[in-house]
Amino acid sequence: MSSSKETVHESDTHESTDTHESTDGCTDTHEGTDKCTDTPESTDQCTDTQYLSGVSLLLTLSSCIVSLFIVALDQTIVSTILTTVGDEFNSFERVGWLTSGFMLPMACLVASYGKISIAFGRKTTLIGGIIIFEIGSLISALSTSMNMLIGGRVVQGVGGGAVQSMVMVILSESVAISRRSLVFASVAVVWSTSSVLGPIIGGALEKISWRWCFYINLPIGGASLAVLLFGYRPKSNTVNSVKERLQQIDYLGTILVSSGIVMVLLGMTLGGNEYAWDSAAIICLFVIGGVVCILFIVWNFKYSSHPIILGEFVKSVPIMASIISAMFNFGFFISNMTYLAIYFQVVKSASSFQSGIDLLPLVIAVTVSSLCNSIFIDITKNVKLTMIVSGVLSPIGTGLFLLMGKNTSLGVRIGIMVVSGVSIGLQFQSSLLSAQLEVDTPEALIMVTVFMNFMKNLGSTVSVTLAQLIFTQTGISYIKKVVSDDIPAETLISNPRTIHALPLEVQETILDQFVRALKNVFYFGLALGVVCFVASMFTTNKRIPKGEEKRGDDDRGEGEEGEEGEEGEEEEIKDRC
CATH class of the missing domain: 1.20.1250.20 (MFS general substrate transporter like domains)
Structure with missing residues (x-):
C-alpha cells in the first residue's frame, strides 16, 4: 500500500502477539496490528x-x-x-x-x-x-x-x-x-x-x-x-x-424486497394516471406488493442465514431514530428541490438554466452548514446536538415554503431556502455518524451504512412519488373548477409550459391554482419535517471517541480513556474494529 495504515480490520485473519481480548472478537496488540477473529458461526464477521x-x-x-x-x-x-x-x-x-x-x-x-x-x-x-x-x-x-x-x-x-x-x-x-x-x-x-x-x-x-x-x-x-x-x-x-x-x-431476500417495493411504487406511480385507483391492476399491485414485503420481513428476520437487514439494527432505538430522521429529511429535500424548480420555471417563468441559479441559496446553505457542522463535530465530538438542531429546523424550514406565492420577493425566497438548507446540511453527516456510533464490528459498519442509504433512497423515491401524486391530483381538481372544459387540466399539469400559451387572464387564474397545488406538496414536506424532528430526539447520546490514531503500521496511538476507564477502553476498541 502506498499509504500508511492506522488500523486494519478485514476478513483476512492477521497474526498477532501479546493480545488483550475484547468482547466483540477483536484483539489488540502492542505491536500495532489488529486481529479480528472469525467464529464458526460467521466467517464474514470482520x-x-x-x-x-x-x-x-x-x-x-x-x-x-x-x-x-x-x-x-x-x-x-x-x-x-x-x-x-x-x-x-x-x-x-x-x-x-x-x-x-x-x-x-x-x-x-x-x-x-x-x-x-x-x-x-x-x-x-x-x-x-x-x-x-x-x-x-x-x-x-x-x-x-x-x-x-x-x-x-x-x-x-x-x-x-x-x-x-x-x-x-x-x-x-x-x-x-x-x-x-x-x-x-x-x-x-x-x-x-x-x-x-x-x-x-x-x-x-x-x-x-x-x-x-x-x-x-x-x-x-x-x-x-x-x-x-x-x-x-x-x-x-x-x-x-x-x-x-x-x-x-441472500438471493431470496433480494428478490422479495425488490419485487415488493417495485410493485407498491408502481401502484403509487400508475394510480390516477394510467389506471384508475379502483382498477384491478392498481389493487393487485398494492395487495401483492404488500404481501411480498411482509414475506421479506418474515424471511429476513426469522429464516435468512445472511439477512440483508440485521435484526439488531431494527431493535436499536438510536439506530432506527437516526435512519428515520435521515430518511424523512432526505425525502423532503428531494421533493422540495423538485417542486421548487417547477415553481421557478412555471410561476416565475424561468428557464431550466435560470431555475438552477434561483436554487443557489438553498445549495449554498446546505454546503456551508454541512462544512461548518463537520468542523463543529471534529472539535466537540458531539453529534446529538446537530441532530436536534436539524430536527427543529426541518419542519420550520419546510413550513416556510408555504409563504411562497406568485409575488414572493427575492429576499423572502432566499431566506426561506437558507433555513431549509441549514436543516438539510446539518443532517447529512450527523445521521450516518450517529448510526455508526452504535455498531461494534466492521461488518456491522458496512451493513448499517448500506441500510442508511437504502432507507434514504426509499424515502426519496416514495416522497417524490407521493409529492407528484398530491400535486397532480389536487392541481387537476383545482384547475378544472376555474377553467372551461375545452382547456385540458391534465395537459396543463403534466406539461406546465403550455400554461404560458394561454391568454394572460387565463394564465393568472391557472397559476393561482398551480400555486395552491404546490403548497399541498409543501404541506406534505412539513409532515415529513415533523417526523424528522421527533426521530432526532431519540438518536444516540454517544460522542465520537477522542483518541487519535497515529500514522504508521507500527505506531498506532492508543485512544484516550474517559473518566471511567473500562468504558473508555471499550470505545477505543470499537473505534479500531
Whole structure:
C-alpha cells in the first residue's frame, strides 16, 4: 500500500502477539496490528479496511466523489430534456418513467449491496456499479425509442445504487470515525451542487443534443474508474472461495424486497394516471406488493442465514431514530428541490438554466452548514446536538415554503431556502455518524451504512412519488373548477409550459391554482419535517471517541480513556474494529 495504515480490520485473519481480548472478537496488540477473529458461526464477521492517508486517501476520495457526482447529477439532469425527448419519440405521456426508471432500482437494490460487498469486496462492487452505470448511460445516449431509453435508465439505476452505497462504505472504512465528519461533508456538497448543476448542465447540453446528457457520463465515469483502480488498493479477501462468497448473498431476500417495493411504487406511480385507483391492476399491485414485503420481513428476520437487514439494527432505538430522521429529511429535500424548480420555471417563468441559479441559496446553505457542522463535530465530538438542531429546523424550514406565492420577493425566497438548507446540511453527516456510533464490528459498519442509504433512497423515491401524486391530483381538481372544459387540466399539469400559451387572464387564474397545488406538496414536506424532528430526539447520546490514531503500521496511538476507564477502553476498541 502506498499509504500508511492506522488500523486494519478485514476478513483476512492477521497474526498477532501479546493480545488483550475484547468482547466483540477483536484483539489488540502492542505491536500495532489488529486481529479480528472469525467464529464458526460467521466467517464474514470482520472485513478488511485500512485507514488511508496522503496520496492514497486523496485518490480514493477523488474517485469516490466523482463517481457519486455523476450518479447524483443524473437524477436531475434529465428534468431538462423531458419535453424534447417526449416530442422526439412522440411519447410524452411516458416521460415520467425516465425519472422513475432510474430511481426504482436504486431504491430496491441498495439493501443487497452490503452483503455483496462483504463477499466480493467494496472495490469490486463499486467498479461493477460504475461499469453498469456507464453501460446504462451508453444505452440511453444511443436510444432509438422511448422503451430503449427507459431501459437504459433502469440499467443506470442498478449501477447507481451500487455506486451510492459503496462510496459511503469506502469513505467510512478509509477514515477514522474521529475524522469522518469532514469527509462526509464533501458528500453533502456533491448532492446539493449536483441538484442545481443538473438542470444547468442539461439546459446547456440540450442545445447540442439531449443525448449529450448521457454521453457526458462516459469520460467522467471512465476517469473515476481509472483513479479507483490504481488509487484505492485494499487488501484482497483470500479466505473464502468464490462458491463460499456466493453463498453469503441472500438471493431470496433480494428478490422479495425488490419485487415488493417495485410493485407498491408502481401502484403509487400508475394510480390516477394510467389506471384508475379502483382498477384491478392498481389493487393487485398494492395487495401483492404488500404481501411480498411482509414475506421479506418474515424471511429476513426469522429464516435468512445472511439477512440483508440485521435484526439488531431494527431493535436499536438510536439506530432506527437516526435512519428515520435521515430518511424523512432526505425525502423532503428531494421533493422540495423538485417542486421548487417547477415553481421557478412555471410561476416565475424561468428557464431550466435560470431555475438552477434561483436554487443557489438553498445549495449554498446546505454546503456551508454541512462544512461548518463537520468542523463543529471534529472539535466537540458531539453529534446529538446537530441532530436536534436539524430536527427543529426541518419542519420550520419546510413550513416556510408555504409563504411562497406568485409575488414572493427575492429576499423572502432566499431566506426561506437558507433555513431549509441549514436543516438539510446539518443532517447529512450527523445521521450516518450517529448510526455508526452504535455498531461494534466492521461488518456491522458496512451493513448499517448500506441500510442508511437504502432507507434514504426509499424515502426519496416514495416522497417524490407521493409529492407528484398530491400535486397532480389536487392541481387537476383545482384547475378544472376555474377553467372551461375545452382547456385540458391534465395537459396543463403534466406539461406546465403550455400554461404560458394561454391568454394572460387565463394564465393568472391557472397559476393561482398551480400555486395552491404546490403548497399541498409543501404541506406534505412539513409532515415529513415533523417526523424528522421527533426521530432526532431519540438518536444516540454517544460522542465520537477522542483518541487519535497515529500514522504508521507500527505506531498506532492508543485512544484516550474517559473518566471511567473500562468504558473508555471499550470505545477505543470499537473505534479500531
